[in-house]
Amino acid sequence: MSEGVEWAIHSCLNLTWLEPGEAVPAARMAAFYELPPAYLNKQLQALARAGILTSTPGPRGGFRLARRPEDISLMDVVAAIEGPDEAFRCEEILRQGPGEHEGVDYRRRCVVSQAMRRAEMAWRAELAGQTLADIRATVERRNPSAPGETRAWFANLRT
Amino acid sequence: MSEGVEWAIHSCLNLTWLEPGEAVPAARMAAFYELPPAYLNKQLQALARAGILTSTPGPRGGFRLARRPEDISLMDVVAAIEGPDEAFRCEEILRQGPGEHEGVDYRRRCVVSQAMRRAEMAWRAELAGQTLADIRATVERRNPSAPGETRAWFANLRT
DNA sequence: GCTCGGGTACTCGGATACAACTTGTCCGAGTCAAGACGG
DNA sequence: CCGTCTTGACTCGGACAAGTTGTATCCGAGTACCCGAGC
Numbered sequence: 033m034s035e036g037v038e039w040a041i042h043s044c045l046n047l048t049w050l051e052p053g054e055a056v057p058a059a060r061m062a063a064f065y066e067l068p069p070a071y072l073n074k075q076l077q078a079l080a081r082a083g084i085l086t087s088t089p090g091p092r093g094g095f096r097l098a099r100r101p102e103d104i105s106l107m108d109v110v111a112a113i114e115g116p117d118e119a120f121r122c123e124e125i126l127r128q129g130p131g132e133h134e135g136v137d138y139r140r141r142c143v144v145s146q147a148m149r150r151a152e153m154a155w156r157a158e159l160a161g162q163t164l165a166d167i168r169a170t171v172e173r174r175n176p177s178a179p180g181e182t183r184a185w186f187a188n189l190r191t
Numbered sequence: 192m193s194e195g196v197e198w199a200i201h202s203c204l205n206l207t208w209l210e211p212g213e214a215v216p217a218a219r220m221a222a223f224y225e226l227p228p229a230y231l232n233k234q235l236q237a238l239a240r241a242g243i244l245t246s247t248p249g250p251r252g253g254f255r256l257a258r259r260p261e262d263i264s265l266m267d268v269v270a271a272i273e274g275p276d277e278a279f280r281c282e283e284i285l286r287q288g289p290g291e292h293e294g295v296d297y298r299r300r301c302v303v304s305q306a307m308r309r310a311e312m313a314w315r316a317e318l319a320g321q322t323l324a325d326i327r328a329t330v331e332r333r334n335p336s337a338p339g340e341t342r343a344w345f346a347n348l349r350t
Numbered sequence: 351g352c353t354c355g356g357g358t359a360c361t362c363g364g365a366t367a368c369a370a371c372t373t374g375t376c377c378g379a380g381t382c383a384a385g386a387c388g389g
Numbered sequence: 390c391c392g393t394c395t396t397g398a399c400t401c402g403g404a405c406a407a408g409t410t411g412t413a414t415c416c417g418a419g420t421a422c423c424c425g426a427g428c
Binding site: 055057058059073074076077080087088089090091092093094095 | 398399400401402403
């Protein structure tokens, strides 16, 4: 899995602590974790294309969440970075086998494909069940000062 | 995910239908699905290194299952091909963040990492719960002639 | 007829190229804000 | 003092390289079989 997924989730999480309407440039978000600014910008662009973030150019511009944290699941973020297709893609090699049937869709018929798909669906369901709001709540419960500190860091120039 | 996983699972499944002690060369297994022989050989080598298959060189040699199909899970095959490490690897970017703590293992502490790990564990558990014997039983229930046809194909030179 | 030895063909195994994708970087189009200028 | 225009800096966005992983191939080391010769 791409490393940008980790960056994207943490960046989106930080955005949940900002006041509504406030935008943060990609360079500032990159400085938070000392990441390559241009590359993080690329990932944030993907999130914007997926409708998770909205981007505004120009001074005082940057990225902000496009909808409420309750409506953004980890699955959404992962799909935005990694692409929509599944990790295990059935190439239907049974079609090349000796006992093939012409009009059969082996993506649904093949028992192996079904088993792999079932496992992947369990993974996706687990990710879809966790929203940014859930993550944020857990973090705040463990470290109540996180929201204020994060917001202050993005507001000031402090490292 | 690597495409070799699909090849490996189907090849192992075919091996479950052979009589005990019978070995099949990689070239023959590749011909079954019209796969590149040398590359499939490479995947089978990985399965042999993982202890799933045993290989014997020379005439009448080839690959065969190293243990009973009941004791080989899909997780074993996937891990043999893809490697043992997880898809989402936490790089602990929180360590570079402003509120870091020196001696903390963020792979366990970070809430994001925990959520991703939970999803991946669900995936792995689903794969570990399906053995080659289960797959074989399902296939035989749907198509009772599969064992005989497969065995006959590998025994004869028929396409 | 039986045993033994050499040759041969067959198998895996690792070393070796090629291609695709992830990672990383750069510069241009567009935009907002601030400042200067004129009324 | 107020409104307007110009200038400038700042932002994203896509186009452009480099490195790493997956894909594919080839040839050599080792082995079992087969066949023929000798007893």
